Amino acid sequence: MIQARCRCGTFRFESTSAPILQLVCHCTQCREVSGQPFTAFSFFKVRDTQTQGEHRTVEFTADTGARTVREVCTSCGDMLIDRTDGFPKVVGVVHGRIAPALPFQPAHHVWTDSRVPETVLPEGVTLFPKGAA
Ligand SMILES: [Zn+2]
Numbered sequence: 001m002i003q004a005r006c007r008c009g010t011f012r013f014e015s016t017s018a019p020i021l022q023l024v025c026h027c028t029q030c031r032e033v034s035g036q037p038f039t040a041f042s043f044f045k046v047r048d049t050q051t052q053g054e055h056r057t058v059e060f061t062a063d064t065g066a067r068t069v070r071e072v073c074t075s076c077g078d079m080l081i082d083r084t085d086g087f088p089k090v091v092g093v094v095h096g097r098i099a100p101a102l103p104f105q106p107a108h109h110v111w112t113d114s115r116v117p118e119t120v121l122p123e124g125v126t127l128f129p130k131g132a133a
């Protein structure tokens, strides 16, 4: 069982299977919600996961036209979950909120066109300048 939770513990996530994809997101919306220059996500199969606890959603439309949602704890404001209509079978979890911590080996960096200037992108990863949807 893999678990993640917000800082205050109100909003929680569980998965019975390991992440199937890991990426770093440089989009503006994640930055606004998290206050971080970029966000590490692990993606899980939706059918193996559940969330519990009060949260609010921050919705926006990606350049691709896909509706995407960030789920944020109502109490502490931490972003925990990322869902995108373009990828309905997976759910993203803010990697740093997974405890105990899992290894993080991102294969992709997405929304690199929107990254904070001068952010150095690593070699050997696939870049998606405008997201992957
Ligand atoms: Zn919270």
Ligand SMILES: [Zn+2]
Binding pocket: 025, 026, 027, 028, 029, 030, 031, 039, 111
């Ligand atoms: Zn993002």
